[in-house]
Amino acid sequence: xxxxxxxxxxxxxxxxxxxxxxxxxxxxxxxxxxxxxxxxxxxxxxxxxxxxxxxxxxxxxxxxxxxxxxxxxxxxxxxxxxxxxxxxxxxxxxxxxxxxxxxxxxxxxxxxxxxxxxxxxxxxxxxxxxxxxxxxxxxxxxxxxxxxxxxxxxxxxxxxxxxxxxxxxxxxxxxxxxxxxxxxxxxxxxxxxxxxxxxxxxxxxxxxxxxxxxxxxxxxxxxxxxxxxxxxxxxxxxxxxxxxxxxxxxxxxxxxxxxxxxxxxxxxxxxxxxxxxxxxxxxxxxxxxxxxxxxxxxxxxxxxxxxxxxxxxxxxxxxxxxxxxxxxxxxxxxxxxxxxxxxxxxxxxxxxxxxxxxxxxxxxxxxxxxxxxxxxxxxxxxxxxx
Amino acid sequence: xxxxxxxxxxxxxxxxxxxxxxxxxxxxxxxxxxxxxxxxxxxxxxxxxxxxxxxxxxxxxxxxxxxxxxxxxxxxxxxxxxxxxxxxxxxxxxxxxxxxxxxxxxxxxxxxxxxxxxxxxxxxxxxxxxxxxxxxxxxxxxxxxxxxxxxxx
Amino acid sequence: xxxxxxxxxxxxxxxxxxxxxxxxxxxxxxxxxxxxxxxxxxxxxxxxxxxxxxxxxxxxxxxxxxxxxxxxxxxxxxxxxxxxxxxxxxxxxxxxxxxxxxxxxxxxxxxxxxxxxxxxxxxxxxxxxxxxxxxxxxxxxxxxxxxxxxxxxxxxxxxxxxxxxxxxxxxxxxxxxxxxxxxxxxxxxxxxxxxxxxxxxxxxxxxxxxxxxxxxxxxxxxxxxxxxxxxxxxxxxxxxxxxxxxxxxxxxxxxxxxxxxxxxxxxxxxxxxxxxxxxxx
Numbered sequence: 001x002x003x004x005x006x007x008x009x010x011x012x013x014x015x016x017x018x019x020x021x022x023x024x025x026x027x028x029x030x031x032x033x034x035x036x037x038x039x040x041x042x043x044x045x046x047x048x049x050x051x052x053x054x055x056x057x058x059x060x061x062x063x064x065x066x067x068x069x070x071x072x073x074x075x076x077x078x079x080x081x082x083x084x085x086x087x088x089x090x091x092x093x094x095x096x097x098x099x100x101x102x103x104x105x106x107x108x109x110x111x112x113x114x115x116x117x118x119x120x121x122x123x124x125x126x127x128x129x130x131x132x133x134x135x136x137x138x139x140x141x142x143x144x145x146x147x148x149x150x151x152x153x154x155x156x157x158x159x160x161x162x163x164x165x166x167x168x169x170x171x172x173x174x175x176x177x178x179x180x181x182x183x184x185x186x187x188x189x190x191x192x193x194x195x196x197x198x199x200x201x202x203x204x205x206x207x208x209x210x211x212x213x214x215x216x217x218x219x220x221x222x223x224x225x226x227x228x229x230x231x232x233x234x235x236x237x238x239x240x241x242x243x244x245x246x247x248x249x250x251x252x253x254x255x256x257x258x259x260x261x262x263x264x265x266x267x268x269x270x271x272x273x274x275x276x277x278x279x280x281x282x283x284x285x286x287x288x289x290x291x292x293x294x295x296x297x298x299x300x301x302x303x304x305x306x307x308x309x310x311x312x313x314x315x316x317x318x319x320x321x322x323x324x325x326x327x328x329x330x331x332x333x334x335x336x337x338x339x340x341x342x343x344x345x346x347x348x349x350x351x352x353x354x355x356x357x358x359x360x361x362x363x364x365x366x367x368x369x370x371x372x373x374x375x376x377x378x379x380x381x382x383x384x385x386x
Numbered sequence: 387x388x389x390x391x392x393x394x395x396x397x398x399x400x401x402x403x404x405x406x407x408x409x410x411x412x413x414x415x416x417x418x419x420x421x422x423x424x425x426x427x428x429x430x431x432x433x434x435x436x437x438x439x440x441x442x443x444x445x446x447x448x449x450x451x452x453x454x455x456x457x458x459x460x461x462x463x464x465x466x467x468x469x470x471x472x473x474x475x476x477x478x479x480x481x482x483x484x485x486x487x488x489x490x491x492x493x494x495x496x497x498x499x500x501x502x503x504x505x506x507x508x509x510x511x512x513x514x515x516x517x518x519x520x521x522x523x524x525x526x527x528x529x530x531x532x533x534x535x536x537x538x539x
Numbered sequence: 540x541x542x543x544x545x546x547x548x549x550x551x552x553x554x555x556x557x558x559x560x561x562x563x564x565x566x567x568x569x570x571x572x573x574x575x576x577x578x579x580x581x582x583x584x585x586x587x588x589x590x591x592x593x594x595x596x597x598x599x600x601x602x603x604x605x606x607x608x609x610x611x612x613x614x615x616x617x618x619x620x621x622x623x624x625x626x627x628x629x630x631x632x633x634x635x636x637x638x639x640x641x642x643x644x645x646x647x648x649x650x651x652x653x654x655x656x657x658x659x660x661x662x663x664x665x666x667x668x669x670x671x672x673x674x675x676x677x678x679x680x681x682x683x684x685x686x687x688x689x690x691x692x693x694x695x696x697x698x699x700x701x702x703x704x705x706x707x708x709x710x711x712x713x714x715x716x717x718x719x720x721x722x723x724x725x726x727x728x729x730x731x732x733x734x735x736x737x738x739x740x741x742x743x744x745x746x747x748x749x750x751x752x753x754x755x756x757x758x759x760x761x762x763x764x765x766x767x768x769x770x771x772x773x774x775x776x777x778x779x780x781x782x783x784x785x786x787x788x789x790x791x792x793x794x795x796x797x798x799x800x801x802x803x804x805x806x807x808x809x810x811x812x813x814x815x816x817x818x819x820x
Binding site: 094095139143255280281283284295297299318322323331338 | 547573592780784819
Binding site for chain 2: 312313314315316317319
C-alpha cells in the first residue's frame with residue numbers, strides 16, 4: 001500500500017459528512033449498532049445508529065453490554081458478527097436449472113451485490129479479511145461471489161481504544177493498530193470537551209473521501225494522544241497465545257489426552273465457526289420444487305463440527321467430537337499455515353466469548369504445550385506381583 | 387521371594403514347557419493390568435511385548451476410516467496376544483483394546499528374542515507353540531470369512 | 540483466441556450415450572457432450588463432479604480412455620441418494636458435469652520403469668485410464684502388472700477387458716476374490732489382493748506402484764510393498780473424502796494440510812504418510 005503522508009483530524013460532529021460522502025458515492029454503509037443486547041454489524045443510515053456510549057464486557061462464554069460514562073462511538077471491541085457475512089455471504093444461490101425434456105438448462109445468477117462501505121473495522125478484522133482474501137481470491141482460483149463484494153469495498157478502520165476480555169491480537173501480531181488494508185483508519189479521542197478522530201489515509205479512494213469532508217491536519221499533540229490510546233490498548237489484552245513453533249507443537253500432539261478433556265466439554269454446537277471471521281467452509285444444497293421441473297443450487301455456510309461435514313459412504317471420518325474439535329483447532333492454528341502461509345487465527349477472541357461453555361483455544365494450546373511430555377506416557381498399569 | 391514363575395507355569399501357553407525354560411522366560415515377564423476401554427497397542431507401533439491374558443477380555447481391531455474401529459476377534463483368559471514381536475519389522479499390525487479390566491503377563495519382546503538367540507532349542511519350543519496359535523487363528527479366520535451363516539444370494 | 544472464464548461451479552450438460560449395469564451395485568455411464576465437438580481432455584486420476592438434476596452432485600473418477608476426450612466414462616457405485624438417482628438414468632438423459640479436477644497418476648514419472656497397479660473393489664475404475672495410457676505407449680514402460688481384488692466374482696469389474704488384458708504377453712494380470720458365494724463361478728485366485736504381491740514379478744528398485752481402493756486396503760498394500768523393498772517415494776495412492784465444490788473453497792475434503800480436490804486425489808505416499816497413520820483426520 002502506498003504511503004500516504006500526514007494524519008488528519010476529523011471532528012466527531014463532522015463524522016456524518018463521511019457517511020454522506022460515501023452514500024453519495026453509491027456505497028451501502030455497514031457498521032456496528034446495538035441490537036438484541038449485542039453490538040452487531042448492520043446497514044447504518046447515519047452516525048446516530050452507532051453504539052454511542054456503549055462498551056462490552058467479554059469472557060469465556062460471556063458477553064454483556066454496559067453503559068460507558070462517555071459518548072464514545074467505538075468504545076467496544078468485536079461482537080458476534082464479523083465482516084465475512086457481507087464478503088462471504090451465509091446463503092447464496094449459485095444457479096437455477098430448468099428441465100428441457102431429457103435435458104436441462106443452467107441459468108447463472110446475475111449477482112449484483114451492493115458496494116459496501118465498512119465502518120469501524122478493527123485491526124484484527126483487517127487481518128481476517130486478508131486471510132480470507134488469501135483463501136478465496138489468491139489461491140488457485142478466485143471465488144466470484146467473494147471477489148464481487150471485495151473489489152469495491154471501502155474500509156474505514158478503527159484503532160481500538162480498549163481491549164476486550166478475550167482479545168489477543170498482540171499475541172497474533174494483528175493489532176491493535178491497523179497497519180494495512182484500509183482506505184481510512186481512525187482513532188477516536190475523547191479529551192474533556194473535545195471529541196475527534198485522528199485519521200490516517202491508506203489509499204487514493206481514502207484521499208478522495210477525506211477531501212470531501214471538513215478536516216484539517218492533526219497536530220502533534222493530537223497524533224501523540226491517538227498513539228498513546230492505541231499503545232495502552234496493547235497492554236490490556238484479555239488473553240495471550242504463545243505462537244512459537246505452534247504448528248510443530250500441534251502436529252506432534254494429535255493424540256494428546258487434552259483432546260479428550262476438551263471433547264468432554266465441547267457441545268459441537270459450531271458457534272465458534274459461525275463467529276470466527278476466517279472460517280470459510282461452505283456446503284452446497286441442491287433442491288428442486290415439487291414439479292421436478294425447476295432446480296436450484298445454493299451455497300451456505302457449513303461447519304466442520306457437524307457429522308455430515310466429513311461423511312463418506314459408510315460413515316463420518318470424524319465420528320467423535322474429539323476429532324472434530326481437534327480438526328477445527330489444528331486447522332485454525334497449524335495446518336492453515338501449511339495451506340496458506342499464515343495462521344488462520346487473528347486473535348479476536350470471538351470463539352472464546354461465544355462458546356457456550358467458554359472453551360478457550362489459548363488455554364487449550366497452553367495446556368498441550370505445558371504437558372507435552374505427559375501426553376506421550378506409556379499405557380500399561382503395573383499391578384505388582386499379585 | 388515371590389516370583390511370577392508359578393503363575394506363568396499355570397498359564398496354558400506354558401503347559402508342558404520344561405521348568406528350566408519357564409524359569410528363564412520369567413526373567414522377561416512382568417504383570418500388567420488394563421482398565422476397560424484402555425488401548426493395549428495400536429497398529430504401526432513398536433511390537434515389543436508378548437501378552438498372555440490371565441483374566442479379562444481383549445478385542446483385536448482394525449481401524450477403518452469411515453467405520454472407526456472394527457473388531458475382528460475377541461480374546462480372553464488363557465489366550466496369547468500378539469506375535470509381531472517375533473517377526474521383523476516388529477510393528478503391530480492390528481489394534482488391541484481391553485474390553486473389561488484385564489490382567490496379563492507382558493513378556494518383553496527383545497528379552498525373549500535374546501533368550502531364543504542364545505538357546506535355539508528354547509526358541510524352537512516357543513516357535514512351535516506360537517505356530518500352533520497362529521494356525522488355529524488362521525483356520526478360524528477362514529471359517530469366519532466363508533460367511534456360512536449368510537442367506538444364499 | 541479468447542479464454543472463456545467458466546464459472547467452475549456451473550455444470551455443463553453432458554448426455555448419456557450408454558448406461559450399463561456392471562454388478563449388483565455398480566454401473567457405468569458413457570457420456571458425450573451435449574454440444575457436438577466439445578471435449579474434455581483429462582489425465583488419468585482426475586475426477587468430475589457429476590450432477591443429477593434436482594438430486595445433487597458427487598465426485599466420480601474418470602475411468603475411460605484419456606486418448607478419447609470426447610467420451611467420458613464413469614463407473615459409479617450406487618450407495619447414496621445421488622448415486623442411486625444416477626443409477627436410474629438412461630441413454631439420452633442429461634447429467635451435469637464439472638471438471639476435470641485433481642492431481643493425476645504419475646504416468647509420466649513411470650516411463651522407463653516397471654509399473655505395478657493394485658486395485659481393490661471400485662478402485663479399479665480410477666486406475667483403468669492408467670492402463671489405457673500405458674498400453675497406448677507400451678514400449679516406454681518396463682514390466683507392467685495389474686493386481687485386482689474384488690469381494691466376490693459377481694463384483695468383478697470390466698470382466699471382458701480383464702480377460703483381454705490377461706491374454707497379452709506384455710501385461711501381467713492377476714485377479715482375486717475374498718470369497719465365492721454359492722451360485723457364483725470363479726476359477727481365479729481366492730484371497731486378499733495383498734497376497735498377490737509376493738508372486739508379482741517386478742523389480743522394487745525400478746518400480747512405481749499405483750494403488751486405489753478402500754483406505755484400509757491401501758494401507759495394508761503399502762506395508763506389503765515396503766516389505767518387498769519399495770521406497771515410499773515410488774508408491775502412489777488415491778484418497779477420498781467428502782467433497783462439495785472440488786475447487787478448494789468448501790473445505791470439506793481437507794486431509795491434514797492437504798485438500799484432496801486440488802492437492803490430490805493422487806498422492807505420493809511419503810508426502811502423506813504422517814497423516815495416514817493418524818486417525819479421524
